Amino acid sequence: AQTVTQSQPEMSVQEAETVTLSCTYDTSENNYYLFWYKQPPSRQMILVIRQEAYKQQNATENRFSVNFQKAAKSFSLKISDSQLGDTAMYFCAFMTVGAQKLVFGQGTRLTINP
Amino acid sequence: DAGVTQSPTHLIKTRGQQVTLRCSPKSGHDTVSWYQQALGQGPQFIFQYYEEEERQRGNFPDRFSGHQFPNYSSELNVNALLLGDSALYLCASSCLAPRLPDYGYTFGSGTRLTVV
Numbered sequence: 001a002q003t004v005t006q007s008q009p010e011m012s013v014q015e016a017e018t019v020t021l022s023c024t025y026d027t028s029e030n031n032y033y034l035f036w037y038k039q040p041p042s043r044q045m046i047l048v049i050r051q052e053a054y055k056q057q058n059a060t061e062n063r064f065s066v067n068f069q070k071a072a073k074s075f076s077l078k079i080s081d082s083q084l085g086d087t088a089m090y091f092c093a094f095m096t097v098g099a100q101k102l103v104f105g106q107g108t109r110l111t112i113n114p
Numbered sequence: 115d116a117g118v119t120q121s122p123t124h125l126i127k128t129r130g131q132q133v134t135l136r137c138s139p140k141s142g143h144d145t146v147s148w149y150q151q152a153l154g155q156g157p158q159f160i161f162q163y164y165e166e167e168e169r170q171r172g173n174f175p176d177r178f179s180g181h182q183f184p185n186y187s188s189e190l191n192v193n194a195l196l197l198g199d200s201a202l203y204l205c206a207s208s209c210l211a212p213r214l215p216d217y218g219y220t221f222g223s224g225t226r227l228t229v230v
Contacts, residue, residue, distance in 0.1 A: 044224070050218060093156075100208055107156050
C-alpha cells in the first residue's frame, strides 16, 4: 500500500517570500504520478502541479515548482514570490498509473502574511 | 463548460439515519470517485464508479454504497449514520477511457455532512 507523509502541519511566511512544502511517499510501484493540490476555504481541491515519475525533469507551473527525488521518494513544492491568495491547505498526493485513485497526505496549512 | 457539481452543499442528519449525496461529473468525464475528508485530514478514497459499476473500493464499511447512472452522475449513500461519519464528502470526475495524457481529476466543492 502507498503512503504519503507531510511533516509540516502548518507554515507561515511573508508575502513575496519563497516557501517550500515537504512531502515523502512510500511505494513499490515504478510508474506513478505525484500531485500537489491546493484547498482554499471554498473547499474545492485545485490542482497546482503534477509530476510523472518517469520524467527526470522537475515540473514547473509559473511560480510553482517541485523538487522530485525519486530514489529518496521525496516530492517538495516550492512557491516563489508568494501571494496572499496562496493561503490555503496544501495536499501532496500519489496515484499509480492507471489506478485513478489518489492517496493523500495529511496536508500543510500555509498562511501568507501581508 | 460546467465542472463537477455536488449537492447539497451542507447537510445535518441524526445518528442512525440514512443520507444520499449527489454528484454530476465534468462534461466529457465518465468516471466518478468519492472521498471522505475528516476535519483537518487529507481525503480518503471511498470508491469509484465507471460504466455504472463499482470499479474499486477503499477501506470503508458496507454502510457506504453508491450508484452511477447512464448519464455518468453518481450518488453516495450512507446507512446507519455514526457521529464519525461527519466529514466533507468530495466527488471527483475523470476520464478512464480513452486514457489521455492529462486525465487528472476534477473535484467538486464537496458536501459537508454533520451527524448529530
